[in-house]
Amino acid sequence: MQEEEDSSMHYNNQTQQDEAQASLFAEGTLQPNRIQLNMHQKRDIVDAMLLKMQDALNISHVTLHYLKKKGRLRTHTASSKPALTSYHKVVRMKWVLSHINLIQGNENPTFEDMQYTIHIDEKWFYLNPNKRRFYLLPSKEDPYMAQQSRRFKLKVMFMAIIGKPLYGRNGELLYDGKYEIFPFTQQEMAKKSSKNRPAGTLVTKATQNVNREAIRHMLLNKVILAIVSKWLESVPKNVVIQWDNVRPHQIPTDEEFIAATQAHGFNI
Template sequence: MEISDETLQSVPLHLRQTERSYAGALKISLTTVHNLKKRGRLRTHTCCNKPLLTSDHKVARLRWILSHINPITGNEDPTFVDMRNVIHCDEKWFYLNPDKRRFYLLPCEEDPYMAVQSRRFKLKAMFMAIIGKPLYGINGELLHDGKYGIFPFTVQQVAQKASKKRPRGTMETKALQNINREVIREMLLTKVIPAIISKWPEGLPKDVVIQWDNARPHQVPTDDEFVAATTANGFNIQFVFQPAQSPDLNVLDLGLFRSIQSLQYQSFPRDLEELIQKVKQSYDTFNPHVNKYIWVTLQKCMIKILKAEGGNKYKIPHMNKKKLENLGSLPDLVEVQKEDVLEAVEYLNTMFRPANQGTQEDTEDLEVDAD
């Protein structure tokens, strides 16, 4: 049976979510739809929700990316700035077990059984992770893996009641469920900043930039104790906020959290303490080469955002990074086409011109600021 592309496209998207509903809308057999898929006439696509961006969000994303590109000199394409002094920071919930697991079994094997007491109240813990760019020597040797640590939001409490697991009065670990500004400050002061100072690579300037999102608890403290901690031992630790609704501009959200969670799900922790242990082990065993690839992907995503005029309607770019590394051509600082930079600057200028009702001098000031 020959079916034209116009006929296949005439079916609305809400009827194209399964092969059965698609076949029913076309009034053909399910086998015909399956054969069309095998022949390459149809493809599957998984669609997920992305953050909704306003014009202000897009402008902020373009400004952010342009600030991370070296100035244009001559006719050469510019590159991104070296982000060796930047550390990305973010939080994530890690669950004891996923809702679904996939196994490869023999026909004679019994199906695994999973049971939880409550599907609503799941055992989970929030972790704050910090990661930097890995450093390599001239000959390709690893100098620093960029890993500074992952820290759980937990407290030690005395058990009020006896159970089959521990007697009354035993110290037990409890996960904090309310992460507020005071909890974030305590985590930064006691765990994050000391870890950065102790693991910072020798030879690098001590001007450190911590990048995180602008969540409500993310407020930089200004008290004397915190300022003294960020300037101890000759360090100058500053905090910057990435643009709103932009998880694709953070290495942790871009791929590192997913890799750590995939490693953690390969284990079967039984309680909170084992969950914390497995998450830390997954972070420690995370391959520094994969961390290097994610930083390259971050720069590629920035180029996609430039071309999308600050939007997020694009696919995560794939460039066969492992193959390029084996060939010795994987770039550390990705080049940006000069035309893309100039088009982004021109787009920002056109965004500001209609809204500005002042003099010509005011318009020129806005254009310089966009540059």
């Protein structure tokens, strides 16, 4: 009899909580994607934090809670910042100042509109992530995912090319600034036969070591050609490619690359 009463009380409390959450959802004051914690769960989290502070400071957690309640202690979440040296700060300031238009008279300084600046960057993507969400019909079976190693996962790098949208004199859109996204891949001859293809077939594989030579090949055979093919004839052909200063980003100085940047009247 006691067990039935306890289960009934638990059911009633759960029903009241569900109705309260439903009303909050309807009012818009409760976010559905946030985990709702009760007072006991919140107290457990606070106690765990105080115990960690107690071990680090060698102070009783009761004293820590008292100091926190009185405002003698405060919480702060720190995030990592780039470790900039004095040289880095000067270089960054010079780069900002180089994009300020010349001032004539007493007018306020303005920045360049960067209409002819194109930004490029790379990004790694895992081919087989550990988790993937699917939207299926009720009659479809769940997809089965398998990979040989969860530690050494295949990944591929893409280079994205994007610029500022170009507009005409009347405000009409001339070009949206989206050039292309290219993967770092290479083709190799299959050494052995398998159930998918015989030996000797050309197989496209992701480049796992994106070094200086791979960056040069991408710029010469993909990026510059995409810019030249989609550049508008009515705008100047003085193009600036902006990228970050990672180690493989070294500007090639060979004659073939320089000739490609100056072909078709461009000055890239």
